[in-house]
Amino acid sequence: MTAPQPLPAHELTALHGDDWNAGVTTRPPRVLVLNPQRAAYLPEPATAGHLPGLLERGVLHHVPDPAVLVYRVTSGAHQQTGVVVEVAVDDYRTGRIRRHEATDHDRERQLAELTERCGVEKLPVTLAYPQRPALHELITRVAAGEPHVRVTREHEEHAVWIAQDAETVRAVYDELAALAVLYIADGHHRMAAAEHSAAPTGSFTLAALFPSDQLRILGYPRCVRLPADTPAPVLLDRLARQPVVARIQEIAPSDEIRPDHGTVSMYLDGRWYRLWLRRPSSATPPPTTVHPLSTVDTVLLDEAIIAPVLPAGEGGHTPLPGHVGTATIANWCDEHGAVGFLPSPPRFDQVMAVSDAGHVMPPKSTWFDPKVCHGLFLRPATGGR
Known part of the structure; x- marks a missing residue:
């Protein structure tokens, strides 16, 4: 042949x-x-x-x-x-x-x-x-x-x-x-x-x-230095008052720390917490009018939680590689006096919806691995x- x-x-x-x-x-x-x-x-x-x-x-x-x-x-x-x-x-x-x-x-x-x-x-x-x-x-x-x-x-x-x-x-x-x-x-x-x-x-x-x-796609952790005058109970109270936060619950040591869609895992002062996020209503407004960025947990975390509660000051926000484990996040936060956030990663259909609409997520929103x-x-x- x-x-x-x-x-x-x-x-x-x-x-x-x-x-x-x-x-x-x-x-x-x-x-x-x-x-x-x-x-x-x-x-x-x-x-x-x-x-x-x-x-x-x-x-x-x-x-x-x-x-x-x-x-x-x-x-x-x-x-x-x-x-x-x-x-x-x-x-x-x-x-x-x-x-x-x-x-x-x-x-x-x-x-x-x-x-x-x-x-x-x-x-x-x-x-x-x-x-x-x-x-x-x-x-x-x-x-x-x-x-x-x-x-x-x-x-x-x-x-x-x-x-x-x-x-x-x-x-x-x-x-x-x-x-x-x-x-x-x-x-x-x-x-x-x-x-x-x-x-x-x-x-x-x-x-x-x-x-x-x-x-x-993996979740992209964020570590934010804590203001010196903000103890953990005060920060938890401020977070709970944010409109996007539905509730906060401490994660038991025996539970797996893995954020699902609609939640953010948070490390603060030696403990892990789970934050449930409020979603745009499926009825009001209609799903066709929901902004694509409002469905992305990382965007909600950056814009509706970190920005109003922990505005960037000296040291700012530090993203860690998406493949690091929770122990690495905890160690970094302990060494630098920081609070760590681990959001759930966007799905690729969300990525495409944001792109097709001509919008952009904040830097370091997706870690492809x-x-x-x-x-x-x-x-x-x-x-x-």
């Missing part, structure tokens, strides 16, 4: 004429992939000047162009499988790539300057797309055999499959072309930095696309091509 032939790059555009990609604009990535056997030799940070030597020593491999890169991340029992592509920065400008969190402009500028100095993109933006069974079937088929690259970092496995045959490349990019929108999961500042660095039109950046139903692997894919940032 004749082996499948690679698809020439120019044929991707020719498949459907000038408007072949009627949805988001994606293209096969021009990337170098890390050789796991040589990973220890990857300099940190890697710059464009390092790339020829890294290729010569076999630390990096060129990915054939065009190709489909299927990327799977496994963390314990959790697994998410998607594709690595380049996405058009114009789609971010026009709202086809949608954000759900606010960003800091100084951080955006710093990342843009760092990429410009290094000349290399080292971490794809993580984007989500609504379930698409045909695309899932194609990706699963590519990932059926042994991966071309397998890297283990801490307790996670990152695997990459590369498919070059014309039929697969056509089919995958046909499916991607049918996606009307993409949603930023992780990498809001990187996406904004790509826009800062991009030409007015025609620029692309690296992204890893996963189906939304496979992504895992696991993360894509830093340095596994390197894309030379040559003029935003």
Whole structure:
């Protein structure tokens, strides 16, 4: 049987004429992939000047162009499988790539300057797309055999499959072309930095696309320093008086500390409490008029609990990584004289509703876990091509 032939790059555009990609604009990535056997030799940070030597020593491999890169991340029992592509920065400008969190402009500028100095993109933006069974079937088929690259970092496995045959490349990019929108999961500042660095039109950046139903969101803890003149009973009383707080109850030591939707776990003065939140009525106003942000526990926590009761002063609010345990939260609060809040994470349908409405949550509202692997894919940032 004749082996499948690679698809020439120019044929991707020719498949459907000038408007072949009627949805988001994606293209096969021009990337170098890390050789796991040589990973220890990857300099940190890697710059464009390092790339020829890294290729010569076999630390990096060129990915054939065009190709489909299927990327799977496994963390314990959790697994998410998607594709690595380049996405058009114009789609971010026009709202086809949608954000759900606010960003800091100084951080955006710093990342843009760092990429410009290094000349290399080292971490794809993580984007989500609504379930698409045909695309899932194609990706699963590519990932059926042994991966071309397998890297283990801490307790996670990152695997990459590369498919070059014309039929697969056509089919995958046909499916991607049918996606009307993409949603930023992780990498809001990187996406904004790509826009800062991009030409007015025609620029692309690296992204890893996963189906939304496979992504895992964890609650993002907040630790807030307590005013010196506010003992625990006074703070509890102030919290209980907030309109958004339905009731507060101490959590027994034997109970699991896990916030469910509509609740926030709180650590204060050596004890854990559960705060029940009041929700917008299902009858008044009607559900169709409920603001999407009002359904997100993190937003209610920041705007209707922390802001009026514990306004940011010296030291401000400290978010901790979403994967830390309750013991870490308690220890940090004990060491810094703080109160800790652990809200339930938003569901992805809430994330999409906020994005679709053009709103943003406060920074550090979602912690997507696991993360894509830093340095596994390197894309030379040559003029935003």
